[in-house]
Amino acid sequence: MIFKDLRTAVRSNIREYGMYIALVVIMGIFTITTGGVFISSRNIANLLNQTGYIAVLAIGMTLVIVIRHIDLSVGFLSGFLGAIAAIAMTAWGFPAWAAILAALAMGTLAGLLTGFLVANVGIPAFVASLAGWLIYRGALLLVTLKTGTIIIPSKFFNAIGNGYLPDIFPVDSTFLPDLHKLTLLIGILAIILFNFQSLRDRKNRQTYGFEVPHSDMFVMKLVFISIVLGLITWVIAGYNGMSWTLAIVLVVVMVYHFVTTKTVLGRHIYAVGGNPEAAELSGVSVKKITLIVFGSMGLMCGLSGILFASRLQSATTTAGTLFELDAIAAAYIGGVSAAGGVGKVTGSLIGAIVYMSLTSGMNLMGTDISLQYIIRGAVLVAAVVFDVTTRRAKS
Amino acid sequence: MSTPILEMKNITKTFPGVRALSDVSFRVTPGAIHCLVGENGAGKSTLMKVLSGVYPYGDYTGDILLRSAPQKFRGIADSERAGIGIIYQELALVPDMTVFDNIMLGHEIKNGLTVDLNETIKKATEMLKKVRLDLNPSTKVKDLGVGKQQLVEIAKALSRDVSILILDEPTAALNEDDCDNLLDILRALKRDGVTCIMISHKLKEVIRIADTVTVLRDGQTVCTLDAASGEVSEGVLIKHMVGREIDDVYPKREKKISDEVVLDVKDWTVFSHGLGRTVLKDVNFHVRRGEIVGFAGLMGSGRTELARSVFGNPDGYRIAGEVAVEGVPKRFSEPRAAIDSGVAYVTEDRKKNGLILIQDVKQNVTLANLRSLASRGVVDANGETKVAEDYRAALAIKTPSIGQTVVNLSGGNQQKVSVAKWLFVKPKVLILDEPTRGIDVGAKYEIYTLMNRLVDEGMSIVMISSELPEILGMSDRIYTVSSGRITGELAIKDATQEKIMQLATS
Ligand SMILES: Nc1ncnc2c1ncn2[C@@H]1O[C@H](COP(=O)(O)OP(=O)(O)OP(=O)(O)O)[C@@H](O)[C@H]1O
Ligand SMILES: [Mg+2]
Numbered sequence: 001m002i003f004k005d006l007r008t009a010v011r012s013n014i015r016e017y018g019m020y021i022a023l024v025v026i027m028g029i030f031t032i033t034t035g036g037v038f039i040s041s042r043n044i045a046n047l048l049n050q051t052g053y054i055a056v057l058a059i060g061m062t063l064v065i066v067i068r069h070i071d072l073s074v075g076f077l078s079g080f081l082g083a084i085a086a087i088a089m090t091a092w093g094f095p096a097w098a099a100i101l102a103a104l105a106m107g108t109l110a111g112l113l114t115g116f117l118v119a120n121v122g123i124p125a126f127v128a129s130l131a132g133w134l135i136y137r138g139a140l141l142l143v144t145l146k147t148g149t150i151i152i153p154s155k156f157f158n159a160i161g162n163g164y165l166p167d168i169f170p171v172d173s174t175f176l177p178d179l180h181k182l183t184l185l186i187g188i189l190a191i192i193l194f195n196f197q198s199l200r201d202r203k204n205r206q207t208y209g210f211e212v213p214h215s216d217m218f219v220m221k222l223v224f225i226s227i228v229l230g231l232i233t234w235v236i237a238g239y240n241g242m243s244w245t246l247a248i249v250l251v252v253v254m255v256y257h258f259v260t261t262k263t264v265l266g267r268h269i270y271a272v273g274g275n276p277e278a279a280e281l282s283g284v285s286v287k288k289i290t291l292i293v294f295g296s297m298g299l300m301c302g303l304s305g306i307l308f309a310s311r312l313q314s315a316t317t318t319a320g321t322l323f324e325l326d327a328i329a330a331a332y333i334g335g336v337s338a339a340g341g342v343g344k345v346t347g348s349l350i351g352a353i354v355y356m357s358l359t360s361g362m363n364l365m366g367t368d369i370s371l372q373y374i375i376r377g378a379v380l381v382a383a384v385v386f387d388v389t390t391r392r393a394k395s
Numbered sequence: 396m397s398t399p400i401l402e403m404k405n406i407t408k409t410f411p412g413v414r415a416l417s418d419v420s421f422r423v424t425p426g427a428i429h430c431l432v433g434e435n436g437a438g439k440s441t442l443m444k445v446l447s448g449v450y451p452y453g454d455y456t457g458d459i460l461l462r463s464a465p466q467k468f469r470g471i472a473d474s475e476r477a478g479i480g481i482i483y484q485e486l487a488l489v490p491d492m493t494v495f496d497n498i499m500l501g502h503e504i505k506n507g508l509t510v511d512l513n514e515t516i517k518k519a520t521e522m523l524k525k526v527r528l529d530l531n532p533s534t535k536v537k538d539l540g541v542g543k544q545q546l547v548e549i550a551k552a553l554s555r556d557v558s559i560l561i562l563d564e565p566t567a568a569l570n571e572d573d574c575d576n577l578l579d580i581l582r583a584l585k586r587d588g589v590t591c592i593m594i595s596h597k598l599k600e601v602i603r604i605a606d607t608v609t610v611l612r613d614g615q616t617v618c619t620l621d622a623a624s625g626e627v628s629e630g631v632l633i634k635h636m637v638g639r640e641i642d643d644v645y646p647k648r649e650k651k652i653s654d655e656v657v658l659d660v661k662d663w664t665v666f667s668h669g670l671g672r673t674v675l676k677d678v679n680f681h682v683r684r685g686e687i688v689g690f691a692g693l694m695g696s697g698r699t700e701l702a703r704s705v706f707g708n709p710d711g712y713r714i715a716g717e718v719a720v721e722g723v724p725k726r727f728s729e730p731r732a733a734i735d736s737g738v739a740y741v742t743e744d745r746k747k748n749g750l751i752l753i754q755d756v757k758q759n760v761t762l763a764n765l766r767s768l769a770s771r772g773v774v775d776a777n778g779e780t781k782v783a784e785d786y787r788a789a790l791a792i793k794t795p796s797i798g799q800t801v802v803n804l805s806g807g808n809q810q811k812v813s814v815a816k817w818l819f820v821k822p823k824v825l826i827l828d829e830p831t832r833g834i835d836v837g838a839k840y841e842i843y844t845l846m847n848r849l850v851d852e853g854m855s856i857v858m859i860s861s862e863l864p865e866i867l868g869m870s871d872r873i874y875t876v877s878s879g880r881i882t883g884e885l886a887i888k889d890a891t892q893e894k895i896m897q898l899a900t901s
Contacts, residue, residue, distance in 0.1 A: 089621055208777045211796075263772045264765045276750035280709050281740065281748055282763040282816070283731035341753050 014350075018386055019335060019350045026354060030361030038361055044126025047353075047360045048236075049161065052245035053078070053307040055352040057327035058334065060300030061257050062348040063293045065331055066273040068340035069118060069125035071294065072324050073110075073132025077301040080140040081107050086150040087143060089157065096157040104302040110136075111298015112291060119290035133324070150315040155365055161311030164240040167248060187233025191226050198274030245307055249349070252303070256345040269293060271307030274341030305315060329376070330355045333383040352395025354379070398463065400425035400590055401446075401559060405458035408450060410442055410803065412795035415457070416614045423559070423592060423607070428585055430601045432595045433611035434636055434835040435807025436793040439594045440484055443561050448474040480557035482548045484564050484594075484806055484833070485746060490537035495519035497536055498551045502799040512825070522550035526580050540695050542573030549580065553589075560584065560680040562593045564806070566600060567833045570694050570861045578604050584892065596807075596835050598629045610635040635835040644840065645868030648847040651685045652871060656722070657855045658682040658705075658738070658824045663716035664737040665704045665879075674700045674712070675879045682824060682855045687846060689870030690859045692899045697879040698859045699743055702826045706740040707733040720823065734763060737823030741814055741830060743859070749813040756794055757783035759801050759812050764820045785817035791841060806833040818849075825849065826857040831865060843869060863892050876897045 013041040030038040037043060059073050064071050088099035110132070117128040144150065152158060169181045176184070198218075205212050212218070236242055260266035271279040272289045280286050304323065309315045334351025336343030358379060362372045399422040405600040408416040416438045423429045431439050444456050448468030459466045461477055467472045471481075478716050488497050495516050504514045519532045526546045536544060545565055552560055562581075566574045574597075581591050581604060595601050601608060608627055610617040617635045622626050627806075634640050658681065665675040682688050690698045704712050707730035718725050720736045727733040750759050760783045761768060768779050783797040790811045794804055801812055810833060817825060827846075831839045846856055846869065860866050866873060873890050875883040875898035883898035 004517065099658055204777055205780075208781060210777070210780055262774060262776075264769045264774055265772060267762070267774060270754070271751055271758075274753045275748070277709075277748040278742075278751055279762070281730050281742060283729075283734040284762070285729060285731060333618075341751070 018311070018390065019333070019347055019354070019383075022383070022386075023350055023354050023357070028355050028362070030357065030364070031032070033369065034364045037364055041235050043360065043364070044235050044319060045239045045243060047356060048249075049243050049245045050354050050357040050360065052249050053160070053304040053311070054326045054330055054356060055249050055321065055349055056252055056307065057304045057323055058251060058330035058348040058352045059345045060297040061324075061327045061331045062262070062334070062336050062343050062345050063256075063269060064125070064297050065328075065336045066269060066277070066343045067290060067293050068273055068338075069290070069293075070129065070328070071111075071114065071125065071297050072129040072133075073114060073136055074297060074301050075320040075323035075325070076136035076140055077107065077110055077298070077320070078144070078305035078323055079315075079318070080136045080305070081110075081302045081314040082319050083140055083143050083150065085157075085306055086309055086315035089152060089154050091303060092151055094338065096154040098310065099154075100306055103306055104299055106254065107298040107300070107302025107305070108295050109298065111301065112295045112348045114298070115291040115294025118294065119287040122322055136320075140319065144315065144317045148317065149355065152309060152313050152315065153268075157306075158246070158310050158313045160244050161307055161309075162210075162313070163244050165242045167241060172319050174357075178238065178240075180237040183237040183241040184233060186242060187237070190233075191229050194229065195222055195226065245311070248303070248307070252300075253345060253349050260345055265292070270341055305335060306334030326355065327352075329380050332387075333380060333385075335387055337387070351383075354383075397424055399423055399460075400462055402458075402460040402463075403442070403446060404458040404460070406442065406445055406455055406459075408438075408445055408455040410441055410801070412733060416445070417609070419457075419608035419611070419614065419616050421609060421616065422619075423590060424586060425590055426588055427606040428581055428591045428604050430605040430608045431592060431611065432596070432598065432601060432608060432632055432636060433617075435811075435838050436805035437636075437834075437835075438474050438609040438614040439611055440563055440805065442564055443481060443592065443594065446474070447479055475555055475557075478556065478558035479561065480555050480559070481561040482545075482552055482563060482565060484567075486541075486544055486548060486549075488536045488544055488547060490731065491535060493533050493535055494523070494530065494539075494547055495532035495778045497547060498522055498532075498554050500551070502554065518554065520549070522554045523547075525553055525583075526550045527576070527583075529840055541568045541577070542570065542694060545569060545573070545577065546580070549577075553584075557589065559590045559592065562591065564594050564596065564833055566595060566597055567850055568694075568829075569760070570643070571863070573694070573720055574600060598632050598836065601632070602629065604629055608632065612636060612638065616855060625649055633836050636835065641836060641840055644836065644843075645865075646840065646844050646847055648851065650871065651851060653684040655684045656681045657684050657720065658857070659717075659719040659722075660705060661719075663701070663704070663718075664714070665700060665716075666713040667700070668711065668713070673879065675704065678879075678881050680881060680884075682857055684855055685850050685853055686871045687850055687856045687858060687869055689866040689873040690857065690876055691863065691866045691873055691895050692861075692876035694861060696876045696899070698876050700879075701876070702828055702857070702859060705733070706730055706738060706826065723898055737818045738826065739763070739817040739822035739824070740826040741817050741828060743828035743832065745813045748802050749807060750816075753800060755798050755800050756787065756792065756812055757797040759787050760797075760815045760819060763816050763855055782819060786819065790815050790845070791838070807838050810834055811838065811842075814845075818845075822854065824855045824857065826859070828859045829861065830858060831860075831862070863895060866895065867892065877901055 027039065057078065061071065084106060085099040085103040088094035088102050089096060094102065114128050114132055117123045118125045165182055167180055167182050169175065202212050202218065260269065268284045268289055271284055272286050276286050308319055330352035331348045333354055334347035336348065358376055359372065401423040403419065403421040406416050406419045419442060421442065433439050437531060444450050446459060448471045451469045452467035466477060480799055498519045499515050504511045504518060516532055523532060526549050528543060528546045528550065536547060569577065578600060584591060605622050605627065607619060607621055609619045610632065630640065660678065660680050663675060663678040667674045678701060688700065692698050703710055703720060704714055707727040708714060709730055720738065725736055756780060761779050765774060768775050768782065780797065787797055792811045793808050801809055814830065831842055834842065850856055858869060867890060871887055873885045873895065874881050875895055877899050882901050885894065
């Protein structure tokens with residue numbers, strides 16, 4: 001009985017779980033081929049830190065693709081904004097926090113500008129953002145022309161891409177000596193919160209008299225997800241604990257997930273993606289939604305630029321090169337549909353992790369770079385083929 | 396009965412959560428016009444999709460025999476080769492391509508590597524002649540009215556040398572003249588030996604044209620009736636379709652029309668940049684509280700443009716004139732503004748701009764008024780489910796659950812979803828553009844009853860319709876529209892079909 005329920009549940013949600021399965025398979029393969037190095041806490045910590053600046057772009061890009069547009073300018077915009085932050089700190093004497101705010105604000109403005117061209121002037125997003133690609137690339141070269149690479153001196157700023165959350169207990173305490181206690185605590189809280197929330201939702205639905213999944217199924221799902229969360233926490237706590245980058249990415253994902261799934265704004269975004277004309281006639285302002293989505297994309301460019309500059313502790317003349325394609329690839333691997341109206345930010349996060357796992361794993365194995373590109377391309381195609389076929393099977 | 400040209404035996408087809416067809420048998424005599432009727436969601440379209448290979452062999456159980464030979468279609472290409480042509484409920488033409496390109500699409504006549512333009516145009520012209528369409532084959536499809544587009548579809552099917560032609564609600568979007576024309580063409584095809592299977596909700600035309608009628612209900616064959624035996628009448632068909640008798644198609648209502656004018660439109664002139672001409676000129680009309688006002692006119696007379704220009708003008712027309720809601724002058728810059736002032740508009744084309752097909756019933760029902768379900772921007776998911784369940788029950792929307800994706804609903808049930816969406820806005824004035832297009836008699840009755848209830852509760856309704864009986868049956872007052880002008884205003888007691896037609900064509 002349970003088993004049958006489980007099978008139908010898996011089958012009807014294969015599209016959603018597919019990504020997670022793919023991630024587990026890829027991680028499993030690399031763990032074997034690298035003799036366990038891949039799954040070590042240290043490597044995973046590194047992997048997640050590298051994923052950060054692509055992941056935030058992929059999250060912003062998800063919404064752009066959902067409303068049937070594209071933004072090619074994000075790579076160089078993020079590079080340019082990273083350079084602006086560096087210059088603000090080194091040349092203009094901004095404190096780190098002000099430089100960060102400046103980069104985020106400028107990013108949002110740049111995004112709104114693209115959005116304005118697309119929504120109000122009616123220029124195809126591909127063209128508008130291609131122009132942005134050229135302009136921001138030029139702008140990045142321009143501002144780094146005299147100095148070349150700008151070294152960032154701020155410790156606070158550089159910690160964003162390299163540092164870890166401080167521990168609540170002294171490092172040399174005898175209680176769980178090799179683990180990062182704050183990370184464990186966060187993990188445990190997350191598990192408790194998740195279970196609590198799921199239970200409350202279920203209760204709520206029951207009081208309304210709505211259908212809920214079978215209780216055995218429900219408990220099994222909770223136990224399974226709790227175990228997975230626990231394992232992840234364990235691995236991350238095994239090195240330096242949770243990095244600032246990871247913390248930031250998680251907060252961004254949670255905010256975007258909340259907005260897209262629970263709010264009116266989120267629903268309007270998906271409505272515009274699903275059928276812009278019907279959405280407009282239903283009182284949703286397509287222009288406004290387009291502006292908001294591109295604005296959010298710009299904000300994410302600012303964040304990505306900061307994460308990347310901070311990670312390198314410097315701003316370089318080539319920062320952001322090809323980030324846009326990595327972000328688009330991550331979003332597609334994560335199940336976004338080019339036809340519009342379909343795609344989740346959590347999917348794109350997983351997509352970004354899958355994509356960066358490939359790079360990281362193959363680097364560890366010493367795979368030649370030429371082959372790496374080919375394999376990444378193949379995985380992208382496979383992911384989209386899977387997506388398209390499962391969707392067809394469902395309808 | 397002679398040996399059937401087509402026989403479908405014990406066809407069963409299920410979708411997740413729905414048994415669309417169970418054990419349906421269906422036989423068609425050669426050269427007959429065979430009509431298929433039934434309520435929305437009865438399985439008519441599904442049965443025809445099984446026949447034409449849209450659902451390939453193995454996706455259903457049962458047998459298809461063509462001239463007694465069993466068939467296993469793996470796709471539309473197979474059924475086409477066997478001489479079956481299908482015209483879907485939704486038109487499937489490429490609007491930006493020419494008529495001849497559309498007719499020959501997928502069957503291009505080649506001259507070596509390139510398309511032989513002369514041959515193509517010659518063949519297309521021949522086909523157009525068969526459907527008595529006198530137009531330049533190089534016209535773009537988007538420049539044709541729906542009636543002509545429908546005929547182009549038929550020409551396209553005929554170019555494939557079909558012996559069985561399936562038409563899924565071909566007249567749903569047509570006005571009376573175009574309908575008559577289409578029926579004539581079917582008769583001509585019959586003389587040429589083509590067998591036609593036609594699905595329709597317009598029972599009058601079914602009675603006029605059918606040699607045989609098969610009624611489906613809940614995925615099962617109820618009966619097959621022979622026109623020659625004289626047993627086919629509207630009452631009989633309705634009874635078989637819905638399982639009970641409906642004596643009065645237009646339910647009675649006690650009129651409670653107040654003097655208060657709820658919507659007042661004055662000197663309304665609309666210029667379309669896209670078309671480069673004035674689409675409406677000096678239009679004046681008003682709607683009182685509790686009143687149903689019908690707008691009659693031919694396809695393309697400007698009724699939809701009128702509704703859309705009043706409803707926040709999403710098409711960006713240049714407008715001169717005034718609107719007032721409950722006496723207060725308004726300027727609607729976008730649909731949202733109109734909605735917020737209590738005006739709602741149910742579009743005529745539910746697929747194109749009425750519904751978000753990839754989303755579920757629930758999301759579609761609540762879309763236009765999501766804010767009322769939200770506090771601080773966060774949607775109350777349970778409240779939303781409740782609203783959707785309420786409307787599903789109130790309008791008897793046939794769906795396995797409110798979580799069903801709308802694209803999977805039958806045409807009529809999609810229409811109910813789009814009506815539900817606008818009822819949830821709780822408007823003062825509800826503009827319905829062809830509200831019963833593609834809806835079965837039972838559901839029509841439900842929608843009419845609902846309209847009566849709404850005006851009884853103080854709502855006002857503007858109903859645009861190309862079906863004169865419906866205009867006459869439901870309206871309290873009628874405006875006729877012709878070439879962008881209001882050509883007449885009739886109180887219901889003075890209105891007759893002839894008068895309306897005369898005004899609408901003047
Ligand atoms: N792809 C699908 N997935 C799930 N259910 C479907 C799908 N297509 C049709 N159905 C269901 O099958 C049933 C029959 O649908 P069908 O479209 O054949 O009805 P119909 O008789 O043509 O109705 P209408 O007059 O409204 O067009 C309906 O309940 C519908 O919801
Ligand atoms: Mg149908």
